[in-house]
Amino acid sequence: MSIVAVGSIAFDCLTTPSGRADNILGGSCTYFSLAASYFTDVRVVAVVGEDFTTEHEDIFWKRKVDTRGIEHAKGKTFRWGGQYLDNLNEAKTDFTELNVFEKFQPQIPREYQDSKFLFLGNIHPTLQATVRQVMNGVKLTGGDTMNFWIKGTRPELLETLKVINVLLINDTEAKMLAMESNLQRAAQRVLSMGPQALVIKHGEYGATIFFREGAFGVGTHPFRAPALPIEEVKDPTGAGDSFAGGFMGYLASQEEINREVLKRALFYGGVMGSFAVERFGTERLQHLTREEIDSRFQVFRELTHLE
Amino acid sequence: MSIVAVGSIAFDCLTTPSGRADNILGGSCTYFSLAASYFTDVRVVAVVGEDFTTEHEDIFWKRKVDTRGIEHAKGKTFRWGGQYLDNLNEAKTDFTELNVFEKFQPQIPREYQDSKFLFLGNIHPTLQATVRQVMNGVKLTGGDTMNFWIKGTRPELLETLKVINVLLINDTEAKMLAMESNLQRAAQRVLSMGPQALVIKHGEYGATIFFREGAFGVGTHPFRAPALPIEEVKDPTGAGDSFAGGFMGYLASQEEINREVLKRALFYGGVMGSFAVERFGTERLQHLTREEIDSRFQVFRELTHLE
Numbered sequence: 191m192s193i194v195a196v197g198s199i200a201f202d203c204l205t206t207p208s209g210r211a212d213n214i215l216g217g218s219c220t221y222f223s224l225a226a227s228y229f230t231d232v233r234v235v236a237v238v239g240e241d242f243t244t245e246h247e248d249i250f251w252k253r254k255v256d257t258r259g260i261e262h263a264k265g266k267t268f269r270w271g272g273q274y275l276d277n278l279n280e281a282k283t284d285f286t287e288l289n290v291f292e293k294f295q296p297q298i299p300r301e302y303q304d305s306k307f308l309f310l311g312n313i314h315p316t317l318q319a320t321v322r323q324v325m326n327g328v329k330l331t332g333g334d335t336m337n338f339w340i341k342g343t344r345p346e347l348l349e350t351l352k353v354i355n356v357l358l359i360n361d362t363e364a365k366m367l368a369m370e371s372n373l374q375r376a377a378q379r380v381l382s383m384g385p386q387a388l389v390i391k392h393g394e395y396g397a398t399i400f401f402r403e404g405a406f407g408v409g410t411h412p413f414r415a416p417a418l419p420i421e422e423v424k425d426p427t428g429a430g431d432s433f434a435g436g437f438m439g440y441l442a443s444q445e446e447i448n449r450e451v452l453k454r455a456l457f458y459g460g461v462m463g464s465f466a467v468e469r470f471g472t473e474r475l476q477h478l479t480r481e482e483i484d485s486r487f488q489v490f491r492e493l494t495h496l497e
Numbered sequence: 498m499s500i501v502a503v504g505s506i507a508f509d510c511l512t513t514p515s516g517r518a519d520n521i522l523g524g525s526c527t528y529f530s531l532a533a534s535y536f537t538d539v540r541v542v543a544v545v546g547e548d549f550t551t552e553h554e555d556i557f558w559k560r561k562v563d564t565r566g567i568e569h570a571k572g573k574t575f576r577w578g579g580q581y582l583d584n585l586n587e588a589k590t591d592f593t594e595l596n597v598f599e600k601f602q603p604q605i606p607r608e609y610q611d612s613k614f615l616f617l618g619n620i621h622p623t624l625q626a627t628v629r630q631v632m633n634g635v636k637l638t639g640g641d642t643m644n645f646w647i648k649g650t651r652p653e654l655l656e657t658l659k660v661i662n663v664l665l666i667n668d669t670e671a672k673m674l675a676m677e678s679n680l681q682r683a684a685q686r687v688l689s690m691g692p693q694a695l696v697i698k699h700g701e702y703g704a705t706i707f708f709r710e711g712a713f714g715v716g717t718h719p720f721r722a723p724a725l726p727i728e729e730v731k732d733p734t735g736a737g738d739s740f741a742g743g744f745m746g747y748l749a750s751q752e753e754i755n756r757e758v759l760k761r762a763l764f765y766g767g768v769m770g771s772f773a774v775e776r777f778g779t780e781r782l783q784h785l786t787r788e789e790i791d792s793r794f795q796v797f798r799e800l801t802h803l804e
Binding site for chain 2: 276354371372373374375377378392394395396398400412413414415416419420421422423438450451454457489491492493494495496497
């Protein structure tokens with residue numbers, strides 16, 4: 191089944207220990223949709239400026255991503271510059287130019303509205319809620335957020351969390367949202383805010399999914415997927431969005447969403463995140479095959495499976 | 498088969514978000530031996546002062562730990578005070594009084610010398626090497642070290658690493674020892690220093706075991722065991738030593754050491770670490786049953802196993 195993804199398209203200027211890249215295509219929606227495109231049909235909703243050319247759009251088309259929801263606005267595309275120095279887990283932002291993204295009002299094309307899966311990327315929670323309202327026939331909504339919204343727009347975010355089925359955030363965001371430093375207790379508190387399931391991403395240590403009692407199955411046991419120890423992380427940008435793309439894309443490809451499916455989705459999330467970081471920008475995500483993906487899925491499986 | 502453990506016995510003064518405890522029995526050798534005692538016979542080599550009473554020794558005896566290698570010296574036992582504030586992963590040291598531990602010269606009782614397993618706790622690498630030399634009939638030697646020795650006694654440590662089969666350290670120590678910030682590459686570099694296998698402990702994210710090509714089996718694929726998200730971490734002290742105790746204790750209980758056994762040992766390490774932190778000091782490790790341990794082993798297994 192198809193999935194609608196709302197988020198940012200950006201041009202990034204990146205410096206990592208492996209080198210530099212200037213003005214390369216990035217943004218949460220870009221990483222998400224390319225990663226998800228290996229599992230299901232993806233339809234994007236985003237805004238770009240006049241510097242976004244057919245050459246850039248071609249990167250989406252080659253992966254059969256539906257770009258009718260990309261609004262072409264007057265001005266420049268969102269630009270972000272950052273560098274990873276000693277710590278590949280955290281970027282130091284050099285500059286953020288919101289440009290056309292500042293006034294982004296997501297418009298969902300009529301043709302998108304039969305999609306049963308929705309991913310609300312990291313945008314203002316009120317915009318997320320508006321999109322969810324338009325997409326009132328969806329079966330499952332995934333969502334992301336970040337420290338900026340957790341701190342700055344908490345009441346709005348708490349409203350939006352009520353309509354998100356699966357929230358995907360990292361450790362720091364979970365603890366900040368829950369105002370609780372113990373991860374297990376933080377997870378329980380976030381689940382009480384609305385989501386039926388919570389995916390907490392641990393960067394190079396994988397991710398854990400926590401379930402609300404009775405949601406998608408029985409019990410409250412969490413489940414953890416590992417991340418592959420990777421010898422050369424060229425560029426960590428987009429790892430979390432690629433994780434979300436693999437996770438949500440796999441879910442959208444399944445008939446039924448139960449805990450076993452969610453667990454496999456967590457593994458596929460890790461797999462797509464691990465591919466993303468092997469090259470600069472979206473390069474690695476543009477030219478994968480499903481065979482490569484499933485073969486790495488097996489490696490992830492063997493990484494933690496006892497005989 | 499029995500295992501000889503060399504390390505520290507201490508009295509700890511701890512402050513955690515859950516409360517305080519003063520002068521409670523601690524030390525790497527204590528946590529290690531109690532954790533290992535659920536799997537095999539344990540023989541300890543350590544030094545204590547005159548404040549170490551039969552009441553304290555009784556904690557070892559109750560777990561049938563052989564204490565003939567505990568030297569009773571004139572003076573006071575090693576004392577450590579520390580607190581965990583916001584970050585349960587890292588202690589802030591209030592004081593360290595080495596006392597009798599300062600002049601510790603491990604003496605291996607003749608009755609211990611037929612043991613086939615040896616664990617060299619976190620002491621001066623030259624002392625570790627001396628013990629290994631006396632125990633020249635051992636089949637497998639595990640070892641620990643810390644930043645202090647990595648920085649201060651690097652040449653001596655590099656010598657000792659040549660006689661350690663399995664080194665157990667944490668992320669920071671591995672990166673510091675290898676002088677390399679990428680974990681996968683750091684692991685390869687440490688393995689080139691001597692050990693056949695390297696266990697890197699990730700705290701609340703579990704642990705990874707890396708194998709040298711050809712050691713204990715085929716290939717170089719690492720293996721990762723999760724840690725359980727725990728609702729109430731009362732006291733993180735000794736988690737790493739309890740991990741090592743579970744890991745080494747399980748190995749010593751097995752006829753053959755192959756990769757499957759090492760993988761299961763990694764899970765048992767995580768299990769014992771998870772019990773240790775549930776109560777202050779060694780309290781939880783004193784009164785477990787093998788059934789409780791194996792039941793938690795299953796929980797760990799289910800935490801990452803896909804159907």
